[in-house]
Amino acid sequence: MEKLLAAFQNASQNGLQSIAAALSEFSRGVADELARAKPRAIAASDDDENLPLDAALFDSAPTVAVPKHAKFEPLTEVGHRFLMAAQGVFIEVRRPWLHVIQQLTKLNEAGPRPPYGDIEPKIELAFGRLSAAVPYLQAFAEEARAALPNEHAAWIVWDQDKQQLAYKALHVSSSTPGSITFDRPTLAPHESLAIDVHSHGDGAAYFSAQDDADDTGEVKISGVLGGLGEGGTPSVAFRLCLLGMFVPLKVPADAVCKVPEPA
Template identity: 75%
Template structure:
């Protein structure tokens, strides 16, 4: 009886292993079939040995058609994609604190146009309005005054768990009246850079070529404070940086500094 029981158990285990192997093969086959069926508008032969590289690029930043009849479904995951519309090419970017849709290029007035729909440009902040950040900017302005004659820097980080902005001081490795260097902090998975602050000391607030280089390719609000110190004329400059595109943001000086009223 024991021998029969052992044979039965061995046969059962072998059968279970065969079933498991078959299920694995079936699952992999389904996954492969879905991957092959996924539309990718790439003008290349799929048997080209370099085709997988283009597939990876396409998947990281796809181009999609905006529907003319159905409802437009916005990007939900963190990342970006390009939108082909009847009016032109748009870029859509999603970050935990930001959803932005902006036009990159217009179609020719006389040339052919894709038979697609249209999309409305938008800039949507998870924290509502930029005014929510102004108390932190005001606190930074006081720190920047104390750092004179040198430049100063700090970050404002969006905490997805708390659904709030937090102020993050930076470790400055070197600073002078013309330049500042700091270590980029390592953020937690639920944190993301939202506002990058730095000062120009007594010099006016503006975005220098170095600022342009530092901001290229990033998604953040960049802010500069200037005209600090006794006798200076305070000034501010704000812009939204979107992967090389910059969108000026209007922030009055009086929202950051207490500007004395004329006598």
């Protein structure tokens, strides 16, 4: 009888443990489901049949409030989001080589202000400063001189595995003194475009309307080198492209376009 009672108690205990484990798993599943179903801050009726489309758009680029009292947690995953701050609306972008926060709109001083915290703009590069790319830009300048009078182009990519920049030559399909077309290379999963640079040959460096159109919607540093011909005055133009927003970057022309010394 004692053996039977002991066997019954063991079976009961094992059964209770199984039930407890099942209930714990169920609770976790319910919590995850509730988290996924958490309503977004979208001004639409919950029963609107098109709400899932807006929810998907919201999830791809959410809008969050900057905390006034708690510590601000920066974006850690690759992507972007909009920040509602006391000063106005900011955009925050994360790439393997970049973390940036820039103001999009400023609130009217006389108007109502949301009860949110302040945020400071920042541009943080994984490779430290843009000067880290100067050796690659100098190499490109030499290639661009060799391509005169036509334009030339190249990419400088960030290698996440090696934690360093790398020069990537492009296959140029067509090049003239006023235009260039090239095939966009397929990058490895650990590579991402950091700097897109092209030359204007003998002409001055500037961003044309075509450059604006090409750079809109991308996240990268864009650069132009000009005045590369013999006797020309070297010039450069650089900017950070943020999904249609352009932030000018100061780069000294003499550091990039070194004029070859006479033999």
